[in-house]
Amino acid sequence: MKLQFLGAAKQVTGSMYLLELEDGYKILIDCGTDMERSIDFDVPYEPAPFFPFDPTLINLVVLTHAHIDHSGNIPMLYREGYEGQVLCTPPTAELAALLLMDSASLHLRKLRAAQGESKKKHKQMDRLLRRGDLYLQKDVEDSLGNFVTLQFNRKFVIKPGLELTFIPAGHLLGAAHLYFSITEGDEVKTLGFSGDIGRFDYPLHIDPNPMPACDYLVCESTYGNRVHEDKLEPIDALAKIIKETCIDKPGRLVIPAFSVGRTQAVLYTLNRLIEERGFPAIRVFTDSPMGKSSTRIYAKNIAYLNPEARVFQKEYDDLFDVENLIFLQTEKESRAIRNYHEPCIIISSSGMISGGRVEQHIADNISNSYATILLIGYSAEGTLGRQLMEGTDLIRVKDREYRVNAQIRKIDVFSGHADQKGLLKFVANQKPEKLKTVFLSHGEEESMLEFREEIRRLGFSDVILPDKAETFTL
Structure with missing residues (x-):
């Protein structure tokens, strides 16, 4: 069989792998958006696949989890002629529906803007759609x-001689x-295939499970050269900052957070502070319609959360119903909280401060x-979040x-990715005498190079950093 690396090769986003068996059966593992790719509507269009x-020749798609850099181009597959199934866990299907619909809305806004700015060059929506990974609600x-x-x-x-097992990865609700x-x-x-590997003892999410012994392993390496710095538990780290900002003084705490996964972890931790530690119920504004929708999905999938969260839900009835919590829906409501003068917490997306309503909260x-x-x-580089991290004035x-x-x-206690220690623990569960090759993906090359040396120290000699489009015979 052959394995081809079509995305997340020496970069973090765009996960996509093509596995072709000896009988010609083709499986696409993930089909993610390349976040580093951009579309220039002013460049003359040249038709290309x-x-x-x-x-049309793909037999099956298997999805590790719902994040757009893993799922984002699935609608493109169907628009280009794919007619098969997408296999995933139940929570992944629900979250993917939410995220893909949101992407379609963003694409529609981009297309309408391009139409308005370039009417002489582009007169029809379908011509604009052909430029790349742009799809609409119908495609989703x-x-x-x-x-x-x-x-x-x-x-x-799946068929005789081809078996698949989903194993909990802990990175996101339903991640495998x-x-x-x-x-x-x-x-x-x-x-x-590791998918994205989560952290142990993370709020809400189950711990990543070990992968059974295998002959070949594709492993993510997002934090392959980094170790999480914070030693405090999430509840202690958040309590310290809330006390300093909103209790010891009448301040505002603004938390840029991704709508899916990170927002729920923060809300659950806030709820624990109030219910278990008697923290004052400071006003909390969650400014993300998608955050509200994804919170509902988390709340209905209690069985997929960790034991601590299930016990909390049983005792206090709700994981996310923080006292004094308001979900903001409209942009008008979002703008109005600049006039709220009491101490408060504002949770808003995007987590990197790269678009979304959080930009206005930062400005305010x-x-x-x-x-x-x-x-x-x-x-990431180029985002407001990175500028603030680096201490800009x-x-x-x-x-x-x-x-x-x-x-x-x-x-970094709310980071959903395993650090170098967690990644090495995942690989160390394998047997050096059985595992023939480790392929590193979903990481920057610098991170991969350091992680490869650490893996070799565990006794795994064949560790490969594939280039994009590179194919291997297994």
Whole structure:
């Protein structure tokens, strides 16, 4: 069989792998958006296939989890002619529907803007759509009807000689490692895909489970050269900052947080502070319609959360119903809270401060010495989040410059990715005498290079950093 790396090769986003068996059966593992890719509507359009393969010849898609850098181009597959199924866990199907619909809305806004700015060059929506990974609500609906859900830790026979098991990865609600058992002739080969690996003892999410011993392993390496710095538990780290910002003084705490996963972890931790430690019920504004919708999905999938969260839900009835919590829906409601003068907590997306309503909250509070901006996750180069992490004195938001007088704090206890120690623990569960090759993906090259050396110290000699489009015979 052959394995081709079509995305997340020496970069973090765009996960996509093509597995072709000896009999020609083709499986696409993930089909994510490349976040580093941009579309220039002013460049003359040249017709070209979007995928480096014919989607009509793909037999099956398997999805590790719902994040857009893993699921975001599934609607494109169907628009290009794919007619098969997408296998995933039940929570992944629900979250993917939410995230893909949101992407379609963003694409529609981009297309309408391009139409308005370039009417002479582009007169029809379908011509604009052909430029790349841009799809509409109908494309999402066409794909969602083909999602088929499987439970964790149950072997599923796709066809004779091809078996798949979803194993809890802990990174997000429903996130999975993939374990394939493939019989070709008289030989059985096993292949594992890590997906994104979560952290142990993370709020809400279950711990990542070990991958069974396999012959080949594709492992993510997002934090392959980093160790999480904070030693406090999430509840203690958040309590300290809330006390300093909103209790010891009448300040505002602004928390940029991704709508899916991170927002729920913060809300649950806030709820624990009030219910278990008697913290005052400071006003909490959650400014993300998607955050509200994804919180509902988390609340209805209690069985997929960790034991601590299930016990809390049983005792206090609700994981996320924080006292004094208000979910903001409209942009008008979002703007109105600048006139709220009591201590408060504002949770808003995006987590990297790269678009979304959080940009306005940053603009409204960044020059306020009584405010604290709490960064709780990774921020990519070029984002406002990265600028604040690096200690800039001035930032620009929507063409206006602001001086940074607010306190800038950073904690990594809410990061959903395993660090180098967690990744090494995942690989160390394998047996050096059985595992033939480790392929590193979903990481920057610098991170991969250091992680490869650490893996080799564990006794695994063949560790490969694939290039994009590179194919391996297994």
